Amino acid sequence: EVQLVESGGGLVQPGGSLRLSCAASGFTFSTYWMHWVRQTPGKGLVWVSQINSDGSITTYADSVKGRFTISRDNAKNTLYLQMNSLRAEDTAVYYCTRDQLVRGLRDDAFDMWGQGTMVTVSS
């Protein structure tokens, strides 16, 4: 089955750290750019970070730059998000998603999403 499954969410104190994982299955993970998108309960979607297919290029939203690190292990078909110096405003459901391939070429559409993992930053 083609799917993305996030894990690693939970309750963490302000200033703390957490690492999210996203396990991919059913497709050739190493050929896709991957992303993290978050959503505060009851609010809209916010793009967090992206990584290219071989892990050599990463980009971050200004709100997380310097605190979050995206990475991937193509041998393990897994995407990661290391989150440090967490703040209350980082509380959200975190989704991993991938860029669509159209005739083998990357397109900016997020065509597959995981179910999300909840991160709560609170004392």
Place this chain on the structure above:
Amino acid sequence: QSVLTQPPSASGTPGQRVTISCSGNSSNTGSNYVYWYQQFPGAAPKLLIYRNNLRPSGVPDRFSGSKSGTSASLAISGLRSEDEADYYCATWDDSLSGRVFGPGTKVTVL
């Protein structure tokens, strides 16, 4: 606060046509493709429209997208009760060097 603008809500009766707008500027919607996502409460978003007006396999042709200048639109024709959801536009922003989403529009079927 999003750099894209969407109306917070839209509504219609079954069978009607509803249109949702997504407005940006020259660094985002004006120079890049626009994408649309549908999200039901408690569920992950689903791709509805890509590259301004293309539908992924399985998306009903009641959903259509268009773009002109810095504005894009999603139209739902023949509105059904199961279309009641949140709809988000998205694109790349050249100035921010990142993806951006609109704030979302909640569609209600009266």
